[in-house]
Amino acid sequence: MATTEDFTVTATDDTHELTTFEFYYNNDYEDECCIRTSPMQFGATITSVFFSLVVILSLFGNILVIVILAKYENLRSLSNVFILNLALSDLFFTAGLPFWAYYHMYGWTLGEPACKTVMFVFSVGYYSSGILLILMTVYRYIAVLKPRSDVVSTKGCCSLLAGLVIWAVSVLVSIPAVIFTKVQGLNHCVYENSYWTVWGIYQQNALFILSSVVFIFCYSQIVCRLLRPTAQRRRNKTLKLIFALMVAFFVGWVPYNTVIFLKSFHHWPKTYSDTEAMAKNCEALKQLEYAFYVSRLCAFSHCCLNPVFYVFVGVKFKNHWKSLLKSWGHSSRLQSRQSRFTMTSLTSGEEFTL
Numbered sequence: 001m002a003t004t005e006d007f008t009v010t011a012t013d014d015t016h017e018l019t020t021f022e023f024y025y026n027n028d029y030e031d032e033c034c035i036r037t038s039p040m041q042f043g044a045t046i047t048s049v050f051f052s053l054v055v056i057l058s059l060f061g062n063i064l065v066i067v068i069l070a071k072y073e074n075l076r077s078l079s080n081v082f083i084l085n086l087a088l089s090d091l092f093f094t095a096g097l098p099f100w101a102y103y104h105m106y107g108w109t110l111g112e113p114a115c116k117t118v119m120f121v122f123s124v125g126y127y128s129s130g131i132l133l134i135l136m137t138v139y140r141y142i143a144v145l146k147p148r149s150d151v152v153s154t155k156g157c158c159s160l161l162a163g164l165v166i167w168a169v170s171v172l173v174s175i176p177a178v179i180f181t182k183v184q185g186l187n188h189c190v191y192e193n194s195y196w197t198v199w200g201i202y203q204q205n206a207l208f209i210l211s212s213v214v215f216i217f218c219y220s221q222i223v224c225r226l227l228r229p230t231a232q233r234r235r236n237k238t239l240k241l242i243f244a245l246m247v248a249f250f251v252g253w254v255p256y257n258t259v260i261f262l263k264s265f266h267h268w269p270k271t272y273s274d275t276e277a278m279a280k281n282c283e284a285l286k287q288l289e290y291a292f293y294v295s296r297l298c299a300f301s302h303c304c305l306n307p308v309f310y311v312f313v314g315v316k317f318k319n320h321w322k323s324l325l326k327s328w329g330h331s332s333r334l335q336s337r338q339s340r341f342t343m344t345s346l347t348s349g350e351e352f353t354l
Contacts, residue, residue, distance in 0.1 A: 042293060044105045046293060047101050048101045054301050054303065054304050058091070058094040059091070061306075061308065062088075062091050069087075074155075079139065085166060089170075090129060090306055092124055092125030093129055093300075096118050096119075097303075108183055108189035109187055115183050115189035116178050119181045120177050124167075126204075128167060129306070131170060133211060134214050135162075136310065137219070139151065140222065141222060144225055144226075176196060202261075215249060219242050244309065248302075255299075256295040256298065259291045
């Protein structure tokens with residue numbers, strides 16, 4: 001996310017006289033002392049193109065998941081509640097992407113209320129998705145290692161309560177995004193100071209660390225169980241899915257969280273011994289900007305990959321998808337036949353109604 005804060009940089013020359021530079025620091029726009037026009041242009045171009053593709057795929061995949069769940073599945077079971085809420089969470093997350101693409105290209109021109117709203121919706125989608133992926137991983141772990149557990153067969157009010165708790169926690173974590181986000185400078189939608197910027201970064205890092213621990217523990221235990229001689233049924237397919245999930249998760253989120261963690265060190269006042277040290281820091285920051293834009297694209301694409309990994313790889317949902325396609329095909333054929341009958345009746349001068 002975009003971040004803005006005021007920095008005081010102190011440079012010490014060879015005569016040990018202190019020179020203080022006050023400048024306005026912004027992650028997405030030019031600084032007075034560290035001009036980063038090239039990373040900005042690079043980020044604006046790839047962000048607008050890639051986010052457009054992600055938005056289209058995410059809307060199609062997640063809306064399709066909701067339609068299939070509503071049409072064919074029991075929405076009272078805990079597993080389906082998780083899948084439904086993950087689709088809704090990804091749609092929340094997706095809703096913010098067009099605004100960030102616009103922001104990178106033109107700056108924030110939509111006013112402060114819209115800035116706070118978009119930041120909040122985006123944040124709720126981000127954290128609810130992370131929490132849901134953790135819970136779905138734990139649920140799979142319990143279903144494989146303890147299939148007779150009451151958690152596996154949970155339905156009704158408990159499932160509804162689980163969904164409400166997930167959204168309540170996500171909203172609570174996202175409150176700082178509403179309170180401490182402002183439009184500053186030349187149309188910048190950012191946190192109001194460095195403290196809350198770093199808080200947001202470390203909050204994302206904490207969610208990633210927790211997710212990583214849960215993923216590694218649960219899926220390693222599942223793999224160990226599947227490698228037993230007694231677990232032959234669909235073992236290879238399940239192992240491939242787990243491997244794909246782990247690769248997609250870590251390839252997407254490790255670079256992004258590493259980059260934003262490194263960027264957090266640039267959000268505090270620094271003392272430089274000379275201008276050469278300041279120039280080196282500026283160059284390092286430029287490289288981080290390039291890495292940030294690329295890694296963020298990989299990480300944020302999770303909203304369109306989740307339906308593939310968590311829904312459509314299952315045999316049940318594949319069958320639902322085929323049934324839905326058949327129903328759509330049957331409906332289109334009926335409409336085509338109806339239109340032909342209508343044309344015939346019009347040419348004969350008679351009214352005919354199916």
